Structures are given as C-alpha cells and as structure tokens.
Amino acid sequence: MTHILDDYAVSSPLRYRNNWLKLTVVAFGILAGVSSNSPFVPLVIAVCMSFATVYFGKVPAGPYFRILAAPAGFVMVSAVIIAFFFGEGEKLFSFEVLGFTLGVGSAGLNMALLVLARTLGGMSCLLFLSLTTPMIELFSVLKATRIPDSFIEISMMMYRYIFVFLEVAMGVKYAQTVRLGYKDFRTSFRSVAMLATNLFIRSWEQGEKLYVSMNSRCYDGKLTMLDEKRPVRLLEIVLTCGYFTLVLAVFYFTRGISFI
C-alpha cells in the first residue's frame, strides 16, 4: 500500500502531544509568516517546522522533502514570473525578446523571494500539522469547536471508508491492469469509467450494510469521541516559547530588510 500523509501522522510520536499546542504553533507560524514583509521570518519558520517534523515527528526526511517539493516546484515557477513582471524602476538585468524588453527589477525580485519564502513557511507549518496529527485526533478538536455533531460523525465515517474504498479501488485497478485495461488511451478511459461505476455501486451497498450493522449494535445517534487528556509538558512549553521568541526576534530585527 502506498503511504499517505495520514499514515505518517498515525505513527508519529508527536501524535500523542497536545493537539491545541500543535494548532497554536501552526497558527502562529502561518500568521507570523504572512504578516512579515521580509523573507527571513518565513524562512526561519520553514526551517524550524521542517526540523520539528523530521526530528521530533520522526517523519523520514526523504518522503518529507518529496512532499514539500510539489508545492515548492509550483511556487518556484510563480516566483520567476513574479520577478519578471512585478515592480517598476531600475532593472538589475534585462534582455530583449521579439522587441519586448524583459527585465528583473529589485522590487520584483524582492517580491518573488517573499512569496517563495512565505509559501515554504506556510507549507511547512501545514505539513507539520498534517504529518503529526492524524484526522482521528482532529475530530475531538472539531467537536470542541462546536461544529454540529452530525457533521463530525459523517466525517468520521467518511474518513474510515475512504480507506476501505481506496483499497477496493486499488484492487479493481490492479485487476484491470493485469487484463490490459490500460493498454491505450481508449481502453484506459473505459476502464476508469467502469472503476467509477463499480465504486459507486459498492459504496451504495456498503452504506446499506453499514446501516444494518450499526442497527445491530443499537445505534441511536451517538458516537464516542476520542478525547484523551494530554497535558502540555514543561519541555514542550519551553521549546514553543523558544521558537516563538526566535521568530519574533527575527521579525523585529529584519523589519524592512530585504535581500537586495
């Protein structure tokens, strides 16, 4: 089975830490990253959060950077475009293409770097959350935020059956592949259509079976929430405060400073 983000989260040791603390750390990181106008703050955040995910969260570094590479690739491309098309004034360098002058100005370059840094910072915060906090832990957080119970219960069941159907879908896809169901574009198209139909019917049936099995256990609209008490430890507070101070200090000293 392929590894999905949730699998890392379930086996991460940070899973058993206080959810609210993790959420605070992540929210702080995103807010600080967005409100800073120098690229240093988001970069510091990115480094810290990546370190926390890989070192404390025990997420293997290879897959982590591969996951991070996807949004990073996108933002690199956008950064190049921003560098060329933003900002007036003196060009650092320029060249002509078909009579148009394309150039990179310092304002544009700064803007590009800022966008790049912010995206990386924000992504590493979000990845920290999703790689160390599995969905099952977030349900109790959702509950505490007073989202209606029915929503949470439906999302709990959806969460569970995503994996059941993922397994079915992969099985069906494999069965189709070994019988050359994806040999060219036309057959792939047909195979995918059949896969989708099959999954739809199966989910329908699964729904009925689920209803019977829940009824057999006297379902009356109550599901248990996992709410383990996880007190915040002193070391965690110290680390978090240290991190906050570092980010705030960088924020303060790099006000208005830019690379170029």
Next chain:
Amino acid sequence: MVVLETKDLSYSYPDGTLALEDINIKIEKGKKIAFVGRNGSGKSTLFLALNGTHRPQKGQVLYHGEPLKYDSKSLREVRKNVGIVFQNSDDQIFAPTIYQDVAFGPTNLGYPKEKVEKIVTDTLEYVGLTHLRNKPPHHLSGGQKKRVAIAGIVAMDPEVIILDEPLSNLDPVGADEVMDLLNELNYFGKTIVISTHNVDLAYSWADYVFLMNNRRVISEGVPEEIFRQTENLKTAYLKRPVTLEIYEEIKKRGLAKIKSCPRDIPDLVQTLRPQHLMWVDVPPEVKEGDTINLGILYGEYAMDSMYEAINCRVLHIHEDGLAIVEMDRKALRAGSIGIYDTSRYSHDELIRIISRDGIECVGAMGKKSKLIAEENDLYIHVTSGVIDRSILNALSGQRCLILTHGGMVDHAMDRIKCYMEKSGINIPVSVANQVTEKQTNHL
C-alpha cells in the same frame, strides 16, 4: 433453556426472492451451535432475522419464548442480547479508531462515560488488542480486524453471539485464535452461534449442528449424527469431515475399533487397534521362542512411541532375518500436561517450572498468552490446536506445558479431563502456578 426459537419462519427479500422457508429451530442457552451449508443457503439471512433486522412475512422469531415485536424499544432489547459479528469486518468497523468502534455499542446502550471506558479497556485486553487501541482500522490485519469486530459485540455483553463465517479469510493461526476466543466466551456462559461451510470446523467444535440447504434446514442434531448422514451431506453440497473419512478408511482395513465416532485427532488415535504381531529385523543369534526386548535392543522402534516393547516373543524367523514377534506392550513413561496461568505471569517462575519439570513442549493458547510469550522471547512449540496437540504429545511421553490465562485454564483442564474419561487413559495434569492465598483469579 431455549434462548432463540423460530416457528415456521419464511422470509423473502423486497424484490420477491424467497430466502428462507419454514425454518423451525431452537437455540439452547450456553451451547456451541453451527449452521452448516454452502454459500447462498440462507444462513446469513436467517441470522439477520434472528436479531430483528429482517421481518419475516410468515412465522415468527421467539426470544425467551416471547414473539419478537418490531417496535424500536423491543428491537433494542433483542439486539443488545443477540449480537451479530458480520462476515466482512469492514462492514462493521466504521469508527476511525479501534477504541471508538468498541465503544460504539456500550455508548448506544446509554452507559455513563466511565463505565464505557472501563468496558472498552477490559474488552480490548480480553481480546489482546490493547496496544492497538488508537490505531485506525485500515492499519490492522484481517485477524486483528476480526477480533475488533468480536470485541465490538462482546462489549455489549450479549447473551447470544452470532458469527457469520467467523474464519473466512483468516490464516490457520489467526483462525485458531478466534476459535480460542469463542471457546472462552462460551465457557463463561455465552451462547455461540456460527455459520460455516467448513465441515471439519463444525464437526470438531459444535455441540449441535443445523444443516442448511436451499433456504431450508434439512437436518439437525449432534455433529456425530449429522456428519454420518452421507445422503444429507450430499444434498447440501458438503462432504464428510476429514477425521471421519480417515476413520472410516482405517476401520475398513481392520485397524480401528468399530462403533466410535472420533471428533478430533486424539479421538482418532484412541480408536486405533493396538498391534500385537509385527515384522522385526532380528540378529542371527535370536531363535524362535526367545524373548527379546525391542524397545531397548532396537531403540529406533520406540523412539517417538508411547510404548516400550519389552518381552517380545519371537514366533517365527524368516530366512532373510525377518522375524514375527508377539508384543506385550506397556507405556514407556507417562507424559504430563501442565497448565500455566499467564494472568499471574512471572518470567523467572516459568523458567524454573520448565527446567524443574523437564518440559519438552510449550504451547500458547489465546492471544494474550502468545503476546506474553513473544514479549519474553519464549520459544513456543505449538500455537494452534494447543490442547489436542498437548494431549497427543503427552500420550507419546512428552511433558507439555500450556500457557493460557484466566478462564481458559479451567477450559483446558476440562477438555483434558474429558479426554481422559472418554479414553480411560490417565494423563497427569495440573496447574503449574497455583493461586496462593492472597491472589485471586481476576476473571
């Protein structure tokens, strides 16, 4: 006492397909019952009728002699007491974590939070899954999922537990663990009903068997009777259990006692006729009429055997050194079976017992004991069919130790005593770590 009963029950699906026809069954309390029939014979549908999910068009279902009513309050009562474990665990386990799934039933029964927590913790420990409580179900193996599904039902403390094909898609050891669990539950008074098309399982395990075919119950009775009715088995597209098949064959060849009905391997061994005459290679100096000691002289003969062949009289010597000897056999040495209760586990004590009693074969029964053995790096010789295997090994002179816990200790003791009574062979059996004054058995 009859817990569940049906009278002329017929049921057809909303699309008109007839699924059950004139079913009359009685399920007695505390029994182990198997519904045997091929796929599509109506077993699953019948089970869903028994807990009120399917409402029969004709006939009725009686719970403790009272006809089932189909209002939600009575249905709750029945479903609390008649728990169904579905064939496909994924149909049943829907909560994002194991803990939440097992807690589902007790929560619905309206128990306070602390009580739910205690029940779930106890149940998970009981099925040996405590270490997986916060895992999502898709990280579990098939056997583990099955045990979660059973735990979900056991947590509601039902009177009858119905399992639809409990062993489908399980490996032999996983299957054995599930059966151990069911035996233990049964030992503590739960009525266990299973459906299966595995005749060997039904034959060796069940107290009472219903044979189903084509929407009907075609025969019912104790397994010894049911599985001798070759014609009925043929109509039901089933075959005879292997033990019975082997027994019939060796009986035809005059090697087994007639008129027995062996249900497991120890039984089968018991039916074998002792050999009296046999061909033996003898050295040239032996003459007709001599008495020789086969067991000691020709040690290979009795190496793994339960008998020592002493004082064999040579009746006739063939030219090529083969002789016919008449044997007078007696047991070489008695094996024994010790039972170690792992709910009072102490590693040093166990090691002491193993070396003190010269234990040659250690078996672990039940998931909890297997986990303990694994944690403590104990080598386990037998992991499945532990009681039968230990009896067989003890018969051939080995000293065996069974690691098990709680109520399974008494269950194992009873099984072995039952064998001794049936066979007339005495095997020394004891609990290796007896309860001392202060300790009390927690189960």
